Amino acid sequence: MPKKSELLPGTLDMLILKTLTRAPLHGYGIAQSIKRLSEDVLTVEEGSLYPALQRLLLQGWVKAEWKKTETNRRARYYTLTPEGRKQLGEELSQFEVMIAAIGRVLQDA
Amino acid sequence: MSLASRKLRKLMVLVRREQFNRELEEEMSFHREEAEKEFLADGMKAEDARHAANRRFGNDAQLRDQAHETVGFWFEGALQDFRFALRQLRKNPGFAATAILILTLGIGASVAIFGFVDAALIKPLPYKNPNRLVVLFESIPLGPRFHLSYPDYVDWKRENKVFQSLDVYAPYGFMRSTSTGTEQAVGARVSDGFFRTLGVVPVLGRDFRQGEDQKNSPRAVLLSYSAWLRHYGGRKDILGQTVILDGKPNTIIGVLPRDFHFAPAEPADYWTTLQDFISDCRGCHGFFGVARLKDGISFNAAFANIKGIADQLARQYPDSNRDQKAFMLPMSEVIVGDIRPVLLVLLSGVALLLLIATVNVASLLLVRSESRRREIAVRGALGASRMRLIRQFVTEGLVLVATGSVLGLTAAYWGMHLFAHYIPKDMMATMPYLQGLGLNARVLLFAFAISAMAAVLFSLTPALQLSWAEMREGLTEGGRGHASTMWRRFGSNLVVIELTTAMVLLVGAGLLGQSFYRLLHVDIGLQSDHLAMLTVGAQPNTYQKDEQRIALERQMISRISALPGVKSAGLSTTLPIGDGDGTTGFQIVGHPSHGEHMEVAIRKVSSGYFSTLQAQLLRGRYFAEDEDKSKPEVVIINEAMATQYFRGENPVGMAISLGDGDQHVEIVGVVKDLQEGQLDAASRSAMYVPYNQGPATFFSLVVRTSQDERSILPALTSIIHQIDPTIAAFGAATMQERIHDSPSAYLHRSAAWLTGGFAALALLLGVVGLYGVIAYSVSQRTREIGVRMALGAQRGSVYRLVMWEAGRLTVIGIGGGVVVSLAVTMLMRKLLFGVRAWDAPTLIGVSVVLAVAALLASYLPARRAAAVNPVEALRAE
Numbered sequence: 009m010p011k012k013s014e015l016l017p018g019t020l021d022m023l024i025l026k027t028l029t030r031a032p033l034h035g036y037g038i039a040q041s042i043k044r045l046s047e048d049v050l051t052v053e054e055g056s057l058y059p060a061l062q063r064l065l066l067q068g069w070v071k072a073e074w075k076k077t078e079t080n081r082r083a084r085y086y087t088l089t090p091e092g093r094k095q096l097g098e099e100l101s102q103f104e105v106m107i108a109a110i111g112r113v114l115q116d117a
Numbered sequence: 118m119s120l121a122s123r124k125l126r127k128l129m130v131l132v133r134r135e136q137f138n139r140e141l142e143e144e145m146s147f148h149r150e151e152a153e154k155e156f157l158a159d160g161m162k163a164e165d166a167r168h169a170a171n172r173r174f175g176n177d178a179q180l181r182d183q184a185h186e187t188v189g190f191w192f193e194g195a196l197q198d199f200r201f202a203l204r205q206l207r208k209n210p211g212f213a214a215t216a217i218l219i220l221t222l223g224i225g226a227s228v229a230i231f232g233f234v235d236a237a238l239i240k241p242l243p244y245k246n247p248n249r250l251v252v253l254f255e256s257i258p259l260g261p262r263f264h265l266s267y268p269d270y271v272d273w274k275r276e277n278k279v280f281q282s283l284d285v286y287a288p289y290g291f292m293r294s295t296s297t298g299t300e301q302a303v304g305a306r307v308s309d310g311f312f313r314t315l316g317v318v319p320v321l322g323r324d325f326r327q328g329e330d331q332k333n334s335p336r337a338v339l340l341s342y343s344a345w346l347r348h349y350g351g352r353k354d355i356l357g358q359t360v361i362l363d364g365k366p367n368t369i370i371g372v373l374p375r376d377f378h379f380a381p382a383e384p385a386d387y388w389t390t391l392q393d394f395i396s397d398c399r400g401c402h403g404f405f406g407v408a409r410l411k412d413g414i415s416f417n418a419a420f421a422n423i424k425g426i427a428d429q430l431a432r433q434y435p436d437s438n439r440d441q442k443a444f445m446l447p448m449s450e451v452i453v454g455d456i457r458p459v460l461l462v463l464l465s466g467v468a469l470l471l472l473i474a475t476v477n478v479a480s481l482l483l484v485r486s487e488s489r490r491r492e493i494a495v496r497g498a499l500g501a502s503r504m505r506l507i508r509q510f511v512t513e514g515l516v517l518v519a520t521g522s523v524l525g526l527t528a529a530y531w532g533m534h535l536f537a538h539y540i541p542k543d544m545m546a547t548m549p550y551l552q553g554l555g556l557n558a559r560v561l562l563f564a565f566a567i568s569a570m571a572a573v574l575f576s577l578t579p580a581l582q583l584s585w586a587e588m589r590e591g592l593t594e595g596g597r598g599h600a601s602t603m604w605r606r607f608g609s610n611l612v613v614i615e616l617t618t619a620m621v622l623l624v625g626a627g628l629l630g631q632s633f634y635r636l637l638h639v640d641i642g643l644q645s646d647h648l649a650m651l652t653v654g655a656q657p658n659t660y661q662k663d664e665q666r667i668a669l670e671r672q673m674i675s676r677i678s679a680l681p682g683v684k685s686a687g688l689s690t691t692l693p694i695g696d697g698d699g700t701t702g703f704q705i706v707g708h709p710s711h712g713e714h715m716e717v718a719i720r721k722v723s724s725g726y727f728s729t730l731q732a733q734l735l736r737g738r739y740f741a742e743d744e745d746k747s748k749p750e751v752v753i754i755n756e757a758m759a760t761q762y763f764r765g766e767n768p769v770g771m772a773i774s775l776g777d778g779d780q781h782v783e784i785v786g787v788v789k790d791l792q793e794g795q796l797d798a799a800s801r802s803a804m805y806v807p808y809n810q811g812p813a814t815f816f817s818l819v820v821r822t823s824q825d826e827r828s829i830l831p832a833l834t835s836i837i838h839q840i841d842p843t844i845a846a847f848g849a850a851t852m853q854e855r856i857h858d859s860p861s862a863y864l865h866r867s868a869a870w871l872t873g874g875f876a877a878l879a880l881l882l883g884v885v886g887l888y889g890v891i892a893y894s895v896s897q898r899t900r901e902i903g904v905r906m907a908l909g910a911q912r913g914s915v916y917r918l919v920m921w922e923a924g925r926l927t928v929i930g931i932g933g934g935v936v937v938s939l940a941v942t943m944l945m946r947k948l949l950f951g952v953r954a955w956d957a958p959t960l961i962g963v964s965v966v967l968a969v970a971a972l973l974a975s976y977l978p979a980r981r982a983a984a985v986n987p988v989e990a991l992r993a994e
Contacts, residue, residue, distance in 0.1 A: 034147070035144055035145075035147075035148050036147065036148045036151040036152065039148070053173075053174075053175040054152070054173050054174050054175065055145065055174040055175035055176070055177055055180040056180060056183075058141065058144065058145060058180055058181075058184050059180055059184040059186075062141075062184045065126070066123055066126050066127065068122065068123075068126075074140075081147065082143070082147075083144070083147050084140065084143075084144050
């Protein structure tokens with residue numbers, strides 16, 4: 009099993025937004041999705057999703073809606089809003105600039 | 118996303134708080150259940166699966182809090198803290214009450230004193246550019262602040278190169294005729310440009326015109342705002358009306374602004390020109406100068422210029438102007454120069470008290486935070502962030518300070534008015550700037566500033582105490598931090614200083630209080646009870662002849678004596694307990710004269726004067742009723758004069774001559790000293806001559822009654838007006854009032870009360886400070902005490918342990934206090950009357966009071982220490 013690593017600070021919001029680009033998901037689904045896509049490298053303290061989701065709701069980057077799951081249970085599904093998509097774009101490009109910069113420094117050394 | 122819509126969302130959450138909580142809860146438990154299912158599917162046992170899911174989810178209480186903080190408004194947290202703080206303080210009413218009381222007193226006293234400082238020193242004087250105004254005096258060998266004569270004023274005005282304008286004023290008492298009679302009226306006489314120099318413009322009517330102060334110009338008068346309201350009901354049509362002052366009609370030309378005051382001439386209702394006082398006499402001094410400096414001219418340059426002019430005049434007119442130099446002071450110095458040092462001393466005193474008060478309350482907070490260490494540690498372990506805990510303490514501090522500030526402001530408001538109320542009316546009139554006393558913007562700003570400072574101090578104290586390390590330690594009651602030892606040492610030193618301060622102030626208050634008591638009961642040579650007084654002034658024009666004046670006096674005395682309850686009546690040109698002024702030079706017939714100047718106070722008194730006062734005749738006799746100009750001139754001298762000038766001789770039967778006259782006056786009696794000067798002044802030589810041998814139109818009646826002397830005062834005034842309605846009657850008072858309201862009694866009373874107030878505050882602070890330090894120390898030593906008791910120490914020895922610590926501080930404090938008191942009281946010897954600076958009973962009494970108070974303060978923590986249950990104390994380990 010690969011080593012688990014802590015999230016870079018500030019990246020949780022970006023990961024949530026990215027996860028929501030494909031389909032609306034509930035909190036548990038978001039956690040699962042992040043774990044699966046990162047092949048278990050990125051783990052979040054799952055509960056910390058919820059304060060983050062409230063923050064995103066407040067900014068208007070996601071919307072929330074109660075729906076039934078496949079197992080016919082009530083769950084709150086989060087959907088990306090157009091503003092959220094724009095925000096994700098900005099954060100991604102900033103992130104890429106930073107990663108590229110770090111990469112250059114590391115290569116050079 | 119805009120700020121507004123974010124706020125709106127927050128508001129929605131706030132309104133539907135219940136729903137928000139329910140949904141968050143449901144969402145979170147859904148998450149945990151799904152995770153649990155996943156673990157179960159992996160083959161875990163039910164119990165383990167739930168634990169694993171919970172572990173992966175994290176601390177849900179903390180997360181819920183975070184979610185709340187994200188969507189909540191900042192004030193929701195603050196409100197929560199506030200409610201918690203109130204609960205904490207209510208749980209601990211003793212602490213809360215003490216802290217708030219101390220803060221209230223500290224803030225209240227500071228703000229009240231600052232109110233006076235503001236009214237007197239900060240609020241600008243009601244003139245245009247007041248700092249360019251100066252007051253001019255003539256300095257003579259007796260002192261620097263004497264009057265100048267009219268011709269000198271004219272020359273100074275003409276010759277100077279440094280003043281925009283120079284004018285003069287003189288306070289003056291008028292007799293104002295009204296439809297019902299004559300009354301005393303206060304006012305001033307000024308030169309024409311006086312108000313223009315000050316930069317004051319009447320609110321109604323006009324100022325004096327140029328030249329209106331010259332002889333033969335029509336008489337004009339300006340009214341003070343308060344006189345306008347009092348006598349004319351604030352009516353606008355008074356312009357052009359006439360007011361009779363000293364028997365002469367004056368036309369009212371204007372009203373001065375409401376906030377105008379001019380302390381050197383106050384109280385003043387009627388401002389007229391100096392036209393009646395214009396004379397060529399350079400030796401006749403009657404005026405003070407005011408001048409406005411020209412732009413760009415410094416005070417010193419102006420002073421030098423005017424000095425040069427005065428020196429020139431002294432050379433030119435050596436007969437009248439020899440040794441007469443110019444003297445000049447800034448206007449503010451003349452108006453508030455006397456009160457400034459007093460106020461600044463008071464202000465630094467209260468500042469010191471406030472500082473001690475805040476540090477004391479901070480130390481109480483510390484004692485409490487110590488006993489709350491466990492609570493804090495538990496809350497920390499449950500996920501309260503450090504910021505959150507500190508915020509809680511800050512909120513508690515703010516609640517205390519806010520309450521203390523509000524109560525303190527209220528106390529200051531009442532304090533200021535109470536204080537101003539106790540300033541006698543005459544004295545208040547000379548400090549007109551105190552009329553502006555109150556809670557204005559500057560005072561409120563000051564109150565806010567000191568409250569903010571206290572709040573910062575209170576917030577920092579427990580916050581500094583609250584480091585993460587200590588929060589962890591709190592759970593185990595671990596070792597003591599370095600900080601707490603430091604605090605104990607600092608606190609102990611502070612307590613010693615507080616106790617010393619309290620001791621010094623208590624001794625001072627004790628001595629001043631005794632002085633005041635002795636002063637009121639000093640032997641003034643007369644029986645002060647059942648004695649009423651009234652001053653009258655008749656028109657000299659109406660009573661020109663001596664016979665008329667004597668007839669008037671006889672009529673007054675006989676009418677007053679006929680009043681029910683009156684035993685006897687007399688009169689004197691000057692009452693006792695005054696300024697001791699009114700003197701005459703004399704020579705003793707038969708004593709060789711060596712050119713020395715002999716001068717004593719002189720009063721004209723009626724034949725019944727001494728017996729009415731119940732003075733004591735030591736030798737000879739009193740005057741007879743029929744001793745007038747037709748009889749040989751006689752005089753009664755007082756004991757001080759007999760001792761000073763007739764050592765070893767019997768003065769009765771000897772003769773003196775008065776002034777420059779060669780008329781011999783026979784001494785017929787020696788009377789025990791009546792206090793002519795202030796209560797605390799040494800007896801001065803005085804002589805008394807029969808009123809009937811030189812009758813006047815201005816004198817004071819004294820009336821001995823058998824009933825309450827206050828009740829007779831209205832009857833006295835009405836009798837005078839029945840005799841002649843044009844006679845002014847004023848100053849109706851009892852002798853007891855005269856004594857109590859005299860400047861010296863006022864000085865001693867206010868000194869005693871002020872010091873007493875400070876001493877009470879200092880005592881309270883010292884005791885609370887001691888309690889704080891001892892209680893802190895006990896809370897720190899709970900384990901140690903537990904161990905001692907487990908090892909067999911008796912409760913009594915625990916008491917001793919704690920009391921010893923308190924006793925040591927108290928003894929050092931009192932010891933220091935005795936030493937400092939002796940030094941301080943020696944310095945204030947001049948303020949003491951009839952009591953020595955090293956008065957042993959006072960020192961011992963104060964030490965006992967302080968020791969008892971300290972004992973009480975340390976008894977409470979000692980009892981707590983002795984009540985420690987050794988088993989619990991050790992288990993807490």
